[in-house]
Amino acid sequence: MSEYQYYEFAAIDRPLTPQQQAELRSRSTRATITASSFINEYHWGDLKGDPLDWMRRYFDAHVYYANWGSCCLLLRLPRATLEQAVLDAFVLPAERGSAFSASATDEHWILDWSDWDEEGSGDCERFWDEESQHWMARLLPLRDELLRGDTRPLYLGWLARLCGGELDDAAVEPPLPAGLQTLSGAQQALVEYLQIDPDWLAAAAGASEPLPASDETAPALDAWLDAQTPETLRAALRLLLEGRGAQAEREARRRFLDWQRSRQPVVAAPTRRRVADIAVLRQAAAQRRLERERQARDAEEARQRAERRQHLAQLAEQADVVWTDIDRTLQRGTGAAYDRALQSLRALSEALAQAGREREFRLGLDRLQQSHGRRGAWVKRLIAAGWVEK
Structure with a gap:
C-alpha cells in the first residue's frame, strides 16, 4: 500500500x-x-x-x-x-x-x-x-x-x-x-x-433526554426578545451590519440561555x-x-428468496423462448457460448423444478442433445453438471 x-x-x-x-x-x-x-x-x-x-x-x-x-x-x-x-x-x-x-x-x-x-x-x-x-x-x-x-x-x-x-x-x-x-x-x-x-x-x-421541539422554544424566545432593551438590540444589529453575524448570534444565544436558566426551577442534576x-x-x-442485524439479514434473505421465486416463475412461463435462445447460443460453437448456454440451462432447470415440470426439462434436454450432442466441449459441461453420463 x-x-x-x-x-x-x-x-x-x-x-x-x-x-x-x-x-x-x-x-x-x-x-x-x-x-x-x-x-x-x-x-x-x-x-x-x-x-x-x-x-x-x-x-x-x-x-x-x-x-x-x-x-x-x-x-x-x-x-x-x-x-x-x-x-x-x-x-x-x-x-x-x-x-x-x-x-x-x-x-x-x-x-x-x-x-x-x-x-x-x-x-x-x-x-x-x-x-x-x-x-x-x-x-x-x-x-x-x-x-x-x-x-x-x-x-x-x-x-x-x-x-x-x-x-x-x-x-x-x-x-x-x-x-x-x-x-x-x-x-x-x-x-x-x-x-x-x-x-x-x-x-x-x-x-439522554430528547431535544426540545422548536415550537416549545418559540414562546421563550418571544418573551426574551420582549425584555431586551433598545441598546442591546442595536448592538446586535450593529454586529450583523459589520459582517460579524456569527459573533452576534453567539452573544445573543448566550444571553438567551442565561436568561432561560435563571427562570427555570432548580432541578437536581x-x-x-x-x-x-x-x-x-x-x-x-x-x-x-x-x-x-439478525432480523435485517433474515428480512433481506427473505426478500431475495421471494424475488428469486418470482424470477423463476416468470422464466418457467417463458420456457419455450429460453429453449430457443439456448439452441441459438450453442450454434455459435465457442467456449463463451457454451458457458452462457449452461448458465441459462441451470436457471431453466431450477425454474421448471419449482413449477413441478421436471419431466419437461428432461425432454427439452434430450432435444438439445439430439442437435448438439456431438459438441464435445458442450457435453463435458453437461457431464460436469450431472445432467448426462460419460
Missing part, C-alpha cells in the same frame, strides 16, 4: 491576508491555497509545519487523515464559547495525543478529536472511498453547533476516549447532553470518523454514571444490535 496523507485547513471567522497566504505558500509549492483554505495531499513527505501552530495563527478548522487509519479534527472556537469548567468535564485528564483534548490561546480554544493508528491496524476504508475528500464539509458544522451551545460533540469526544481505552471503570461520565439519540448529520459523521463503538454510544444515549455502569448497559445494547 502506498502512503497517502490528506491535509485540509479552513479559515471561517476571518479570511487569510495576502501576507498569510504567502507565508503558507513558502511551506508548500503544491498546495491549493485560497483566502479561506489550504489543501494538500502527500504520497511521500509530510506537511512542513505543525497543524496546531497553524490553527493558532491562521485557521478555524483542520481535517487530517492517512491511508493507514490515523485521523484528526481540530476546531478553533472563541474562549467565550465554552467555560473552562464545562470543557474540563469532558477532557480532563487528557493530553494531546488523546482521542479528545483541548488547548488554549489567549483568545481561543482549540479542540482536538483524533484517532492515531500508527500501526495501521484499524479500518481505513472511510478514507479510500469516493466520499473521502468530503470530510471537512461533513464535520465543519460541528463548529457552529458548539458555538450555539450544543455539547454533544464534546460528549462524543469523551466517548472516543472511552472506546480508546483511556478511561478506567471508575471514571465518571461528563454531564449528559440532550439529543444523543438523535445526532445531527455532522455528529454522526464524527462517530464514523473516529469509529466510535455504536454499542457504547447506544448505552450512553439511552438516558442527573446522577453521572461511572464507566462500569455504562459498560453493563453496553452489553445489553450489543445484544439488541446483534438481534436487529
Whole structure:
C-alpha cells in the first residue's frame, strides 16, 4: 500500500491576508491555497509545519487523515464559547495525543478529536472511498453547533476516549447532553470518523433526554426578545451590519440561555454514571444490535428468496423462448457460448423444478442433445453438471 496523507485547513471567522497566504505558500509549492483554505495531499513527505501552530495563527478548522487509519479534527472556537469548567468535564485528564483534548490561546480554544493508528491496524476504508475528500464539509458544522451551545460533540469526544481505552471503570461520565439519540448529520459523521463503538454510544444515549421541539422554544424566545432593551438590540444589529453575524448570534444565544436558566426551577442534576455502569448497559445494547442485524439479514434473505421465486416463475412461463435462445447460443460453437448456454440451462432447470415440470426439462434436454450432442466441449459441461453420463 502506498502512503497517502490528506491535509485540509479552513479559515471561517476571518479570511487569510495576502501576507498569510504567502507565508503558507513558502511551506508548500503544491498546495491549493485560497483566502479561506489550504489543501494538500502527500504520497511521500509530510506537511512542513505543525497543524496546531497553524490553527493558532491562521485557521478555524483542520481535517487530517492517512491511508493507514490515523485521523484528526481540530476546531478553533472563541474562549467565550465554552467555560473552562464545562470543557474540563469532558477532557480532563487528557493530553494531546488523546482521542479528545483541548488547548488554549489567549483568545481561543482549540479542540482536538483524533484517532492515531500508527500501526495501521484499524479500518481505513472511510478514507479510500469516493466520499473521502468530503470530510471537512461533513464535520465543519460541528463548529457552529458548539458555538450555539450544543455539547454533544464534546460528549462524543469523551466517548472516543472511552472506546480508546483511556478511561478506567471508575471514571465518571461528563454531564449528559440532550439529543444523543438523535445526532445531527455532522455528529454522526464524527462517530464514523473516529469509529466510535455504536454499542457504547447506544448505552450512553439511552438516558439522554430528547431535544426540545422548536415550537416549545418559540414562546421563550418571544418573551426574551420582549425584555431586551433598545441598546442591546442595536448592538446586535450593529454586529450583523459589520459582517460579524456569527459573533452576534453567539452573544445573543448566550444571553438567551442565561436568561432561560435563571427562570427555570432548580432541578437536581442527573446522577453521572461511572464507566462500569455504562459498560453493563453496553452489553445489553450489543445484544439488541446483534438481534436487529439478525432480523435485517433474515428480512433481506427473505426478500431475495421471494424475488428469486418470482424470477423463476416468470422464466418457467417463458420456457419455450429460453429453449430457443439456448439452441441459438450453442450454434455459435465457442467456449463463451457454451458457458452462457449452461448458465441459462441451470436457471431453466431450477425454474421448471419449482413449477413441478421436471419431466419437461428432461425432454427439452434430450432435444438439445439430439442437435448438439456431438459438441464435445458442450457435453463435458453437461457431464460436469450431472445432467448426462460419460
